[in-house]
Amino acid sequence: MVWENTQGDQLVAKNRHNIAKTQLVPYFNLVVKSARGSIVTDVEGKRYIDLLATDSAMNVGHNHPRVITAMKRQIDEFISYDTGYFTNPTTIRLGERLAKLAPNPGHNKVAFGTSGSDATEAMIKFARAYTHRQYIVSFEGAYHGTTYGALSMSACNVDMARGIGPMLPGIIHVPFPNTYHCRPGETEHETAQRAFADFKRPFAEFLPPEETAAVILEPIQGDAGIIVPPREYMEAVDRFCHRHGILIGVDEVNQGLGRTGKLWSYQHFGLHPDLIATAKSLASGLPLSAVIGSATIMDAPGTSAYCFTGGGNPVNAAAALATLDVLHDEHLIEKSAVDGEYAKEKFIQLAQKHPCIGDVRMLGLNGGIEIVKNRQTKERDSLTAAKIIYHAFQKGLIMAKLGGNVLRFQPPLTISRNLIDEALLILDQVIKDVEENQVELPDELRHDGW
Ligand SMILES: Cc1ncc(COP(=O)(O)O)c(C=O)c1O
Structure with missing residues (x-):
């Protein structure tokens, strides 16, 4: 400098x-x-x-007036009470709204946290508890955050892992397709086929599909360099997972909430996720995250397996409701x-x-x-x-x-x-x-x- x-x-x-x-x-x-x-x-x-x-x-955008007004209104009421014990009208409204934003509206539940890392990591908990299986498949190049579970799924920068291992066990990384850095002369179709063969190989060699809880991925890899996979590849992964009862968890922390021109980035690829993790823009940068999924999956972990004093905080929830309004109205x-x-x-x-x-x-x-x-x-x-x-x-x-x-x-x-x-x-x-x-x-x- x-x-x-x-x-x-x-x-x-x-x-x-x-x-x-x-x-x-x-x-x-x-x-x-x-x-x-x-x-x-x-x-x-x-x-x-x-x-x-x-x-x-x-x-x-920074300091959107509607977000600021909503926060101020909530601050005037009260700023925090652990929503695990006693909820409040603002957080209730946000839960109701988010539950409708995942596939099968009307059958979903929401869990609140405070960061993208805890939300992506929580998908491991929900998937393991629901399937009673232990293995998680993640991708080379992924960034899911820096709590231990999220970091264990991440694989985009070795500095993140240096000196702090071992990571969470049971996480297997497979390559993510890259249509720019592909083999010379390779078509998108060929890249997709090759990547899908790479994806399936562990399941033939050492990873029993019936012991695999979830595939967790960023539908578009952000920190790896905005890597957009072929739709054909994602559809093949989707079919494979659903055939084997493996859940799909999408990390929409970076790419979600309109960033890619759709509400969720997975909607570009014909994916059918079971779990969605969101944070960052959800409350315009305030510490709020959410995992959304079907009620049966979301109710699988025991009490307090994923629970925070500040999760679903009403000021952040007010900001999130206003943020969602702005996304829609503008x-x-x-x-x-x-x-x-x-x-x-x-x-x-x-x-x-x-x-x-x-x-x-x-x-x-x-x-x-x-x-x-x-x-x-x-x-x-x-x-x-x-x-x-x-x-x-x-x-x-x-x-x-x-x-x-x-x-x-x-x-x-x-x-x-x-x-x-x-x-x-x-x-x-x-x-x-x-x-x-x-x-x-x-x-x-x-x-x-x-
Ligand atoms: C795709 C993705 N997942 C998870 C995270 C972690 O979010 P946080 O920094 O809020 O923990 C990030 C943060 O950059 C991210 O880009």
């Missing part, structure tokens, strides 16, 4: 002194002062266009689909000018822009990606990296076309500067990190 002893630099230094390294992913010395819609302002008054939306947790899911196509077209135009862009993957306002050394070899270029991100911050864009070399495009779904245009103009100049070797990357950012 270039340290100039600004107010932001001083605050970041203080933060690093006090906060454990494991909780920090350094990108830029940005200290947030305020945020509205798709604009973030730092402590020095510098304006940034937010293309990260606090990791897809701000689908309705047609943000449809907007995400339409504006995603618009942004995709713009990124493809950018790729025509800049050979370092190897692939543009976009479904809704949800993009992975893959940076490569060479379009033929598709060799990943993490250093160039890091320089682009760093310089983007300098020029007033908040952007992050995924999988080392993929630019992450996940603005609030409320972002205007004007701001998309402005952001893409800045990015064009940023990439040009990087290509012309005008960007010096601070040493501490020369790692393959996130």
